[in-house]
Amino acid sequence: MSHAQRREEPDVAVVGGGVVGASIAWGLARKGTRVAVLDEGDTAFRASRGNFALVWVQSKGLGMAEYAAWTKRSAEAWPRLAAELKQETGIDVAHQQPGGFMLCLSDAEMQARIDATKRLHNQPDMVKYPYEILDHAETKRRLPAIGKDVVGSIYCPLDGHVNSLRLFRALHVAMSQGGVDYRPNHPVEAIAAEQGGFNVRGPWGELRSGKIVLAAGLGNARLAPMLGLKAPVKPSKGQIIVTEKVAHFLHNPVVTVRQTDEGGVMVGDSQEDLGFDTAVRNPVVSVMAERAIRMFPLLAGLNVVRTWSALRVMSPDGFPIYDQSQSFPGAFVATCHSGVTLAANHVLALAPLIREGALPPEFQPFSARRLHVPSAA
Amino acid sequence: MFRRLHDVEGKPVTFTVDGRSATARAGDTVSAALLANGVEVCRTTPVSGAPRAPYCMMGVCFECLVTIDGNGNRQGCLIAIEEGMLVETQKGARAVAVDGRAGAGA
Numbered sequence: 031m032s033h034a035q036r037r038e039e040p041d042v043a044v045v046g047g048g049v050v051g052a053s054i055a056w057g058l059a060r061k062g063t064r065v066a067v068l069d070e071g072d073t074a075f076r077a078s079r080g081n082f083a084l085v086w087v088q089s090k091g092l093g094m095a096e097y098a099a100w101t102k103r104s105a106e107a108w109p110r111l112a113a114e115l116k117q118e119t120g121i122d123v124a125h126q127q128p129g130g131f132m133l134c135l136s137d138a139e140m141q142a143r144i145d146a147t148k149r150l151h152n153q154p155d156m157v158k159y160p161y162e163i164l165d166h167a168e169t170k171r172r173l174p175a176i177g178k179d180v181v182g183s184i185y186c187p188l189d190g191h192v193n194s195l196r197l198f199r200a201l202h203v204a205m206s207q208g209g210v211d212y213r214p215n216h217p218v219e220a221i222a223a224e225q226g227g228f229n230v231r232g233p234w235g236e237l238r239s240g241k242i243v244l245a246a247g248l249g250n251a252r253l254a255p256m257l258g259l260k261a262p263v264k265p266s267k268g269q270i271i272v273t274e275k276v277a278h279f280l281h282n283p284v285v286t287v288r289q290t291d292e293g294g295v296m297v298g299d300s301q302e303d304l305g306f307d308t309a310v311r312n313p314v315v316s317v318m319a320e321r322a323i324r325m326f327p328l329l330a331g332l333n334v335v336r337t338w339s340a341l342r343v344m345s346p347d348g349f350p351i352y353d354q355s356q357s358f359p360g361a362f363v364a365t366c367h368s369g370v371t372l373a374a375n376h377v378l379a380l381a382p383l384i385r386e387g388a389l390p391p392e393f394q395p396f397s398a399r400r401l402h403v404p405s406a407a
Numbered sequence: 408m409f410r411r412l413h414d415v416e417g418k419p420v421t422f423t424v425d426g427r428s429a430t431a432r433a434g435d436t437v438s439a440a441l442l443a444n445g446v447e448v449c450r451t452t453p454v455s456g457a458p459r460a461p462y463c464m465m466g467v468c469f470e471c472l473v474t475i476d477g478n479g480n481r482q483g484c485l486i487a488i489e490e491g492m493l494v495e496t497q498k499g500a501r502a503v504a505v506d507g508r509a510g511a512g513a
Contacts, residue, residue, distance in 0.1 A: 174505050175505045274480050274501065275453040275454075275500050275501070276479070276480075276500050276501045276502070276503045277499070277500040277501060277502045277503060278500075279503050279505045292453060292454050293453045293454075293500040328503050328504060328505060331478075331503070332503070333480060
């Protein structure tokens with residue numbers, strides 16, 4: 031396809047070129063849809079560059095069983111996504127699914143975890159998947175590097191991890207090879223529904239498209255109301271520590287500690303509601319490091335090479351929002367804080383539905399209408 | 408590749424590199440001592456296995472990593488050589504000890 035042809039009106043405009051937007055855009059393009067991606071560029075908050083890179087199932091979906099099922103489905107589709115990305119781009123995203131652990135450092139923590147896990151699995155319509163509650167000895171047998179302070183753990187064989195920077199790169203290479211018209215430095219200011227399509231405007235000019243998908247992360251909160259949609263997402267700050275690369279001693283991801291394919295150890299999973307603040311703060315990082323060292327004492331001898339923070343994209347109840355506009359058919363919003371875990375679903379399941387033009391009834395639980403509860407008088 | 412300047416003084420210091428005895432001068436950094444002894448590859452990288460040697464000699468580039476007295480990933484260019492020091496070149500990722508046992512090298 032020539033450059034001039036690509037600049038013609040696309041079938042679908044995707045707003046946002048992070049992991050979520052790129053997954054949807056590639057998913058559409060590989061079905062033959064003409065896609066343009068309008069991406070803010072390097073000034074974007076870009077959780078895709080700061081995330082912890084888990085493909086995580088256990089513990090998700092308490093309060094919305096459909097989210098647990100959606101997550102499990104994506105984790106199961108991940109081997110296919112990784113294989114297809116490798117085939118398409120030659121990039122190995124280092125996807126591994128050896129099962130993951132949540133380690134507990136006190137009896138109270140362990141009991142709280144067990145209770146939460148049981149509540150999750152006791153929900154009506156909860157999807158079935160295996161998990162194990164392990165004491166110290168059994169956890170130690172499986173993870174020899176744990177320290178004496180680890181009381182026990184919960185293990186789920188579906189959990190895994192990936193090199194998320196390579197995932198991000200692979201999706202962009204795949205988009206490019208799939209003919210997606212990727213436009214960096216294209217922040218979107220206004221979107222208007224026009225007859226049979228949408229008009230998207232920014233400082234760069236304007237673009238007409240047949241359909242539109244909002245995948246702009248935290249930007250969706252501002253953009254969604256322009257299309258009769260709602261996406262009241264807010265930032266949730268997470269800080270991450272990464273150590274020097276060392277020989278592999280940890281072969282399974284732990285929800286707050288994982289050793290990457292290249293050998294660095296990431297420590298993460300803090301959560302703070304501080305608006306758009308992305309500064310690294312020592313008190314939180316110290317607590318993270320202290321807990322990680324109690325879990326794996328050998329970490330005390332490693333050099334830290336970087337710390338950073340990034341912003342999760344959080345809805346009020348923590349679950350994803352997938353919605354289609356009632357007033358403007360052809361307008362969709364997709365937002366979640368687990369763009370890595372859900373990438374397989376976004377490429378393989380969500381994009382084809384958007385191409386067809388409508389989300390089926392199974393997606394109703396993910397509609398933002400669930401959040402429209404009138405406040406009591 | 409490297410020859411010492413004639414006007415730099417320093418008492419001889421004996422150390423070990425990869426099990427061989429070697430001599431440096433007091434005041435040498437570990438990296439300088441290795442280069443003066445003809446050790447031009449101090450490590451291979453953990454990801455690609457490519458050979459590496461000290462580059463910036465001032466603590467910035469992290470290419471000079473070696474194992475010193477059993478501790479891996481030490482910056483040779485920032486540490487002064489000492490009598491009896493055990494220096495090892497590194498193959499791949501730094502080994503770590505799990506549960507008291509020696510960690511496997513890469």
